[in-house]
Amino acid sequence: MHPLQVAVGVVKNPEGKILISYRHAALHQGGLWEFPGGKIEPSETAEAALARELKEELNIDVVSAVPLITIRHRYPDRFVQLNVFLVEQFSEEAESCEGQPFKWVAPYELDQYEFPSANRPIIAAAKLPPxxxxxxxxxxxxxxxxxxxxxxxxxxxxxxxxxxxxxxxxxxxxxxxxxxxxxxxxxxxxxxxxxxxxxxxxxxxxxxxxxxxxxxxxxxxxxxxxxxxxxxxxxxxxxxxxxxxxxxxxxxxxxxxxxxxxxxxxxxxxxxxxxxxxxxxxxxxxxxxxxxxxxxxxxxxxxxxxx
Ligand SMILES: Nc1nc2c([nH]c(=O)n2[C@@H]2O[C@H](COP(=O)(O)OP(=O)(O)OP(=O)(O)O)[C@@H](O)[C@H]2O)c(=O)[nH]1
Ligand SMILES: [Mg+2]
The missing domain is CATH 3.20.20.70 (Aldolase class I)
Known part of the structure; x- marks a missing residue:
């Protein structure tokens, strides 16, 4: 079975803080914090999906994104491939376009939030330098x-x-x-x-x-x-x-x-x-x-x- 392809952004602002948003309880892996992103459409590249999702969810325009890590994870009900990008260049202030709470947190603070289980290596990657x-x-x-x-x-x-x-x-x-x-x-x-x-x-x-x-x-x-x-x-x-x-x-x-x-x-x-x-x-x-x-x-x- 092929994994569901997802584009995910670790959005880092000039102070080094990272944007996390809260997944609505009704969603898959809901009631947890996440990095913004969403499913890649069949006709889209991962980068295009990332830009579209960040615009839709947070009104952020991605200026440049670099690959950070790729995760393949099997949940009991879903097999996902998370194509994660580091986004350090973007324009526009983030705003909640879908009513979801979001926060900017320092990398070391990420451990204080509960994320889906696939996210553990993403959090390590977000904290680690190049x-x-x-x-x-x-x-x-x-x-x-x-x-x-x-x-x-x-x-x-x-x-x-x-x-x-x-x-x-x-x-x-x-x-x-x-x-x-x-x-x-x-x-x-x-x-x-x-x-x-x-x-x-x-x-x-x-x-x-x-x-x-x-x-x-x-x-x-x-x-x-x-x-x-x-x-x-x-x-x-x-x-x-x-x-x-x-x-x-x-x-x-x-x-x-x-x-x-x-x-x-x-x-x-x-x-x-x-x-x-x-x-x-x-x-x-x-x-x-x-x-x-x-x-x-x-x-x-x-x-x-x-x-
Ligand atoms: N966006 C995002 N999805 C994640 C993360 N970690 C993780 O396991 N996922 C999984 O990847 C999939 C992403 O789907 P999504 O719900 O964000 O997709 P979407 O924005 O297109 O949502 P929609 O179908 O409700 O419009 C979900 O199965 C979710 O559980 C994460 O940090 N960010
Ligand atoms: Mg989403």
């Missing part, structure tokens, strides 16, 4: 200067991958790095290969650690995972990981000679899971459009944010 910097310890003296460089560039999501440092050096790093990240409103995750001695924002699982888990660890605000194939992506989805990094997409200096997925396989794998997925391997900041067209959340990189 770039994910991986800070590695190949040159331990450069850790803090490199972190500063990344933060100055405006990167809001960072993984510390400290496989060489002693436990004491890791602890010292966190003591210095975490307050710095917080001042820049950036999220800091620690790679699971190293025991994390202090509180940070979450854990980035190595693919090995991912495959050993049977459920999501408790008390973990953000949980990410490194994946290289479909089995690992599905495991990430099954244990409730918030987002994945899929690698290596293109050849990279860090892993010379490694077999790469290529763009086609990247797109094919991403389409098979309901997860925000960052592309890693041979990426530059300029690869963002290519990743988004292939269903990815954004770019993960070690060196690209340091040049």
């Amino acid at each position: 770039y994910y910097a991986i800070l590695d310890d190949s040159a331990p003296d450069l850790l803090l200067p490199n972190l500063q460089k990344i933060l100055n560039r405006g990167i809001k999501l960072i993984q510390a991958r400290l496989k060489k440092l002693s436990p004491a050096a890791v602890a010292t790093f966190i003591e210095q790095a975490y307050p710095l990240c917080q001042r820049h409103q950036a999220v800091l995750l620690m790679n699971s290969a190293v025991d994390c001695p202090a509180a940070v924002d979450g854990i980035h699982l190595t693919s090995r650690d991912l495959m050993m888990l049977t459920e999501r660890p408790e008390n973990c605000r953000w949980l990410a995972a490194s994946c290289h194939n479909l089995e690992q992506l599905q495991q990430a989805q099954n244990i409730g990981v918030d987002f994945a990094v899929l690698a290596p997409v293109l050849p990279t200096q860090t892993h010379p000679g490694a077999t790469t997925l290529g763009w086609e396989q990247f797109a094919d794998l991403v389409a098979q899971v309901n997860l925000p997925v960052y592309a890693l391997g041979g990426m530059t900041e300029a690869s963002l459009d290519r990743v988004r067209l292939r269903g990815g959340q954004g770019i993960a990189a070690i060196r690209a944010f340091l040049d």
